[in-house]
Amino acid sequence: MDESFSQSTREQLRKELLFAVGGLKSLVLNQSSLTVGLDWKKSLPANNEMKVVNTNNEEQLKQVCQEMANCQLCQLAKTRHNLVFGDGNPNAQIVFVGEAPGADEDEQGLPFVGRAGQLLTKIIEAMGIDRKDVYICNILKCRPPGNRNPLPEEISLCEPFLKKQLQAISPIVVCALGKFAAQTLLKTDTPITSLRGRFHYYDGIKLMPTYHPAYLLRNPSAKKPVWEDVQAIMKEIKL
Ligand code: URA
Numbered sequence: 001m002d003e004s005f006s007q008s009t010r011e012q013l014r015k016e017l018l019f020a021v022g023g024l025k026s027l028v029l030n031q032s033s034l035t036v037g038l039d040w041k042k043s044l045p046a047n048n049e050m051k052v053v054n055t056n057n058e059e060q061l062k063q064v065c066q067e068m069a070n071c072q073l074c075q076l077a078k079t080r081h082n083l084v085f086g087d088g089n090p091n092a093q094i095v096f097v098g099e100a101p102g103a104d105e106d107e108q109g110l111p112f113v114g115r116a117g118q119l120l121t122k123i124i125e126a127m128g129i130d131r132k133d134v135y136i137c138n139i140l141k142c143r144p145p146g147n148r149n150p151l152p153e154e155i156s157l158c159e160p161f162l163k164k165q166l167q168a169i170s171p172i173v174v175c176a177l178g179k180f181a182a183q184t185l186l187k188t189d190t191p192i193t194s195l196r197g198r199f200h201y202y203d204g205i206k207l208m209p210t211y212h213p214a215y216l217l218r219n220p221s222a223k224k225p226v227w228e229d230v231q232a233i234m235k236e237i238k239l
Contacts, residue, residue, distance in 0.1 A: 057090040060168035064161060068141065073157040076142035082109030086137030086165060093237045094129075095171045096120065097162070098212065099180040100140035100150055111136045116214040120177070123213065127230055128239055135169055137162065139184050155184055163203055172237050174205050175230070178212025196229055199236070208233050 065085045071077060084101040087110050096112075104114035112120045121131050140150045140158050166174065176182040179192040185202045186195065186209070195209040210229035211222045 057168050057170065061090045061165065064164045064168060068161050074154045076140070076144060076154060079145050080142040081106050083141050084109055084111050084138060085141055086135060087111055088135035089133050090135070090169055092133060092135040092169055093172045094175060094233060095135045095137065095166060095169055096175045096177055097181045097185065098138045098177045100138050101143040102147055103143065106143035111138055115217060116212065119213040119216055123226065123230060127234055135171065137165060139181055166203060166205060171205060173233050174202055174207045175233060176207055176209045178215060182209030196225060206236060
């Protein structure tokens with residue numbers, strides 16, 4: 001490294017490099033899943049012996065689900081009624097990630113089924129997509145008692161499953177719902193107000209942070225910025 005670069009310039013260069021590598025990784029991952037599913041397979045000569053590797057998102061997702069089916073890694077296992085793994089299309093182009101299940105989700109074993117969930121469904125439909133065509137999950141798969149904030153230990157034990165879940169789905173965009181999901185995934189304590197409105201990367205996948213639907217229920221004026229964020233996502237997935 002050139003000694004004439006200052007520490008802050010080096011740090012800036014390091015961040016830019018990481019951002020570019022994340023972008024390339026995302027491009028390669030998304031290109032390969034599209035190609036394997038569509039054109040590339042068709043363009044193979046009829047007698048081509050080459051095997052098309054079927055990554056089969058659904059199978060991979062099932063495996064992750066089975067892996068954590070009776071998870072006892074943290075104390076939330078003692079108080080949960082149901083583990084809320086996630087729900088939706090294993091081949092989704094977009095994955096919404098929230099914080100943790102609430103009372104309704106814990107009862108039904110499904111993510112975002114309460115009031116905030118109904119608003120999320122409306123947002124998805126306003127994007128011109130059916131809820132069943134996206135994938136929805138949370139950072140934590142079990143409800144923290146009384147909806148308290150997730151603890152750092154709970155996050156570090158649960159996040160590896162989310163990572164595998166996202167690797168199985170390999171979406172084009174992850175939408176982090178709310179301060180908690182955005183800050184956890186981006187490993188930062190930057191306020192959501194500054195994070196939202198632009199793409200970041202999580203594990204090589206484009207990530208758009210936006211306000212949580214529960215926050216929108218309390219602050220309807222935040223609907224406008226959320227709509228801007230989802231429009232950027234729609235552009236990215238070419239809707
Ligand atoms: N809030 C969340 O963050 N996740 C849910 O599943 C429900 C409400």
